[in-house]
Amino acid sequence: MSRVPQSHLDATAVNRPLRGRAAIVGAATYGCGEAPGMDDMTLLVRAAHAAVADAGLTMQDIDGLATCSVNASMWTMPVIEHLGINPTYVDGTMIGGSSFIAHLLPAMRALEAGQCKAVLVCYGSAQRSATFGRKESVAARRFLDPQPYEHPYEPVLPVSAYALAAARHMHEFGTTREQLAEVAVAARAWAQQNPEAFMRDPLTIEDVLAARPIASPLTVRDCCLVTDGGGALVLTRADRARDLPNPPVYVLGNATAIWNRQISCMPDLTTTAAAQSGAQAFAMAGLRAADMDMAQLYDAFTINTLLFLEDLGFCAKGEGGAFVQGGGIAPGGRLAVNTNGGGLSCVPPGHVRH
Numbered sequence: 001m002s003r004v005p006q007s008h009l010d011a012t013a014v015n016r017p018l019r020g021r022a023a024i025v026g027a028a029t030y031g032c033g034e035a036p037g038m039d040d041m042t043l044l045v046r047a048a049h050a051a052v053a054d055a056g057l058t059m060q061d062i063d064g065l066a067t068c069s070v071n072a073s074m075w076t077m078p079v080i081e082h083l084g085i086n087p088t089y090v091d092g093t094m095i096g097g098s099s100f101i102a103h104l105l106p107a108m109r110a111l112e113a114g115q116c117k118a119v120l121v122c123y124g125s126a127q128r129s130a131t132f133g134r135k136e137s138v139a140a141r142r143f144l145d146p147q148p149y150e151h152p153y154e155p156v157l158p159v160s161a162y163a164l165a166a167a168r169h170m171h172e173f174g175t176t177r178e179q180l181a182e183v184a185v186a187a188r189a190w191a192q193q194n195p196e197a198f199m200r201d202p203l204t205i206e207d208v209l210a211a212r213p214i215a216s217p218l219t220v221r222d223c224c225l226v227t228d229g230g231g232a233l234v235l236t237r238a239d240r241a242r243d244l245p246n247p248p249v250y251v252l253g254n255a256t257a258i259w260n261r262q263i264s265c266m267p268d269l270t271t272t273a274a275a276q277s278g279a280q281a282f283a284m285a286g287l288r289a290a291d292m293d294m295a296q297l298y299d300a301f302t303i304n305t306l307l308f309l310e311d312l313g314f315c316a317k318g319e320g321g322a323f324v325q326g327g328g329i330a331p332g333g334r335l336a337v338n339t340n341g342g343g344l345s346c347v348p349p350g351h352v353r354h
Contacts, residue, residue, distance in 0.1 A: 029231045255281040
């Protein structure tokens, strides 16, 4: 957190007035796990209708839309057609698995300005079951989204990139394979408490270490699942949220930071842009990592969780391995992390299809 320039934190003051001014009033998932015969749009539409109904609204009440797809550059347009809506606010920002968190603050600004009254954030991916699945998408991305400093070497992305980060973290801080495995084991322990999780079989550190190697030092159990699924949520102004059926979930802080697209362009393989976005989000909320009882961290790979625990301030840089050791983020540990089982054992977004 100390690596973030003070100017970035000062800029967060602009967002402080938005603290708690918007709330999530409805949410839903659909088809998580395996959804044979369905495509991305079908999963999105069904999750979207369920979320809007959960909010006590109709689709005609939705006048804001935030959605994106790794496979379609103008994804918002067919989504509008399929949902039958006429939004006055649209956001199609696509920055990978964090897109839907990045959609929140612009939506809050649109709500506050009166540009719209109810924003639907929605997504669907049939990456496990679709004919045009993960393998085909990865091949297409080499032409549609070239990474000129990496693709010539034909790495298996994204796992090769995260394996580099894991190897560097182990070299620089003495992090062990067992500590990385603790992340996967903790995720599985949480998944076993979630009947909707895709993988709920017992998992030990030894199982993770002995699993099929993917990219050294990571095995297949260090990698997130490949599943289908759709998800959606509805955001309104806080004053309207109080009149809707569900207890509002107020958005207290949000921020987005991007430092690089390719891992070869990272200034430091062991520090992510979460050091900046986390500091800004906490500053907007007027809270600190020490105030948190739970953290939901994007765990595309086990190293992600260690890096984010450090960069968000839950522990010092280099101490992520020690933080998770001995069940530190498992049920009953010092911090509840990815309590649905995360991408490692429950369900991942399809945006990791680099």
